[in-house]
Amino acid sequence: MLEIKDIWKIFNAGTVNEKQALRGVSLTLNDGDFCTVIGGNGAGKSTMLNAVAGTWPVDGGSISIGGVDVTTLPDYKRAPYIGRVFQDPMLGTAPTMQILENLALAARRGQRRGLRWGVTKAEKEQYQAMLKNLDLGLEDRLTSKVGLLSGGQRQALTLLMASLKKPKLLLLDEHTAALDPKTAAKVLELSDRIVAENHLTTMMVTHNMKDAIQHGNRLIMMYDGKIVIDVSGEEKKKLTVPQLLELFNKVSGSDEADDKLLLS
């Protein structure tokens, strides 16, 4: 479903601040794969996700989604294939617009937007039912501005929006990092549910090793702009946090993982 071939990304090239954020990353996700991505700060996790989403063009390599080469497409042209939830709850929704309008915008992701009405009556009922299913008490607040919602409610709404029009690929970029533990757990559970119900191919970046092991069928670890660990299936299921740390130390040749990964 997703095929990343040898992608490179260099920030501030030619200056003292030059940072090789991605150094030849290759990754293939099969249809229905739920891949968690871990790594320390600056390892390239978010950079990889942004490269796939098309936030900026990569400096080398190619990316294709569902057989379509998207390497040169800007982010909004990749939107038909990709659903996104950001780390910052503010980024995923339009705060000055109603919950209803946000959902209607998401339902038309990647479609040509013309002069038909932005929200239809039938949609309204459909969204109401969906929100009821989320159990966040939002079903009676369809016309409330999204700016009035809490961070957790916004992330849940963004998740629903990302899956409203089934994407070929769902990108979750540390989407629970800004939430309190209880809300984070709830949003994570919701993510699992939405991914399973829609059979979505998913990439989830997280700082939490336990979450990375518990969720999904595949786990990759990044270090210094490269994928250094890639486990899946039975091997992943049996993985424990200490084992993962040990693996990481072996690969990276240092014990800095302990501080970097446990503290961040």
Place this chain on the structure above:
Amino acid sequence: MLTFLNALPGAVSQGLIWGVMAIGVYLTYKILDIADLTVDGSFCTGGAVFVMLFTAGVNVWPAMLAATLAGMLAGLVTGLLNTQCGIPAILSGILTQLGLYSINMSIMDFKASVAINVTQADTLEKLLVSLRFVQGAIRGDFPLWRHPILVVGLFTVGLIALLYGFFGTELGAALRATGSNGSMARAQGINTDFCKVLGLMISNGLVALSGALLCQYNGANEINVGRGAIVIGLAAVIIGQVLFGKLFRNFALKLLAVSIGAILYYIVIQAVLAMGLNPNYLKLLSALVVAVFLSLPYWKGKYFRTKVKTGGASHA
């Protein structure tokens, strides 16, 4: 007092005409979240295109349409400077505005002022609005329906209905999303650059249309007519928001509030003029009014505490 009352219908008419421009400013300032300084130039462009076409014998409606299109072109330039050349929106507007001065001069055959001969009855008859209709329609020289308050009032209602419809469509919603949160909009596949350019074009089209109306009203277009237009537009937006913000939730009513804001602005101006203020101080007055109204929400948040109601259930 009497001079003020006599001037009131004129002030309301002018306010309504500037209100059309203020609605244009509302679209960029409030919906796209861009302070677009193009308007100081495109307002005059509208008047210039209109006056040249009209005095050349073109019918009032096509001349107004041409003025609107010229304004949209100005918006297009600002939009392209911003989205395709990476120049910050505010600077893009300033650049276009500056360049427009020369263009406006050349449209007007390098004359600082071009007049419509309103002393000729058949020329005056062809205009949609004119200062002369304000008293004339009351006195009975012209039919009552030609009163500028009625004509521009209906015109404004029509425009608001059109804009209300447009911003309810998929494309209109995309425009609003672009202003509300660009990253969300792009994640939904919205080309935010296109939306910004389109928004600037619609806005400046309205501004130029307003310029064409004012040119008819005054019976002339002069090169400096648009100076400070953005401030008048912002004043109308802010007055409308401060007075009706709590009352008007609906989008159409919000646009109406802007138009009413422009009317109130002109009534206040008329009142201070009647009190004997030197008209040369008007620009300073406008700047002060806008500065104070823009500061109010900031001060309110910084220096005033919300009264805490003790007792009762928490809503957390």
